[in-house]
Amino acid sequence: MCTKMTEIEKQHVFIIGSKGIPARYGGFETFVEKLTLYQKSPDIQYHVSCLVDDNEKLRTFSHNGAKCFDIKGYNIGPAKAIFYDVESLKYCLAYIKSNKIQHPIIYVLACRIGPFIGYYKAKIEKLGGRLYVNPDGHEWKRAKWNALVRRYWRISEMLMVKYSDVLICDSKNIQKYIKTRYKKFNPNTTFIAYGSETTKSKLMDDDQKVVAWYQNKNVRPHEYYLVVGRFVPENNYETIIREFMRSNTDKDIVIITEIRNNPFYDKLKLATGFENDKRIKFVGTVYEQQLLTKIRENAYGYIHGHEVGGTNPSLLEALGSTDLNLLLDVGFNREVGEDGAIYWMKEDMSLAKLIDVADKMSPKETHELSTLARKRINDCYGWEYIIERYESIFFSYFIQRDEVTKNGNSTSSIKLQ
Known part of the structure; x- marks a missing residue:
């Protein structure tokens, strides 16, 4: 844009569906953090919904230049996220109306509010806005849900696809799935992956913070395999632990x-008896990014068992910082890792044998894999490139809407591709 826009004229983007920023854990949270942190155009104004407990005081605040607003989440089981997204959407619509925001974009992360979206889509259109959706992964496949909840997620996904103006898929496999399964809706999709970095941790190996963590957890640098991710069944913790126990590694x-407070932990303990294997160490969470990056760098290898979803941020971070990566062989992971990783299946002894092979790999072999992995991240998943793609898509609506207004045509036919 040639001249700086006024606050009202800016392209306002309202992001719903993450737990908010500043980010701690979570793919969507990290994405929103980086999207706002590395923002290039001053003519985009981000608004971000942030989840807080029902006993917390609601705030509005600024972070990375984004206007953030708190929405309460109530402990009502699977409906908590649905309620949070709907309340966030209502807040955004009220803000848009009261502040006379022009051509707003509502960007919803995940397909949780499908049964309600038709009603709210009409309100968005009335305000001159558009609905963008990130369909995420296959929520209805997650093992934690019962049959009734899974059915809800299937229906919700279908309706979110039906009513969205643009679907931004973070995986080519997800994009293909959306276009094939919902062909009757002729979905307008585009592909933009999550971003990542290959920057080394700012912490040195002898930093007291690093040394203290290793001592406290009784872990030896370069003598461990690493797993980082949400503690849910579909990330295949049981398979990983069973196979690790069958391997001959001394790491x-x-x-x-x-x-x-996660019942899955007790179930896993009963199913595997892992507490009798001193090699298996649950060490809790690490929220400080520089320390987590150093732990990744010092791992002998990273084991990734995610099989539900699109491009996983934890996988990108591993490829950018851990030399040797052992990935579950599914389309999402192959798409990201390509030749920069080695792969295992869920069959008995597949991962156990791969760990034994990995233990015997030469420094030259692991260096070659590491070089390919980092090249993959730098070439296709760098944040600068990802941010440029997002800002281009957000401005496409502003520019094309301007042209449509001049020509007197309907905005409903606009395609961003």
């Missing part, structure tokens, strides 16, 4: 995840 497996 540890360090699992960074939140297990407190």
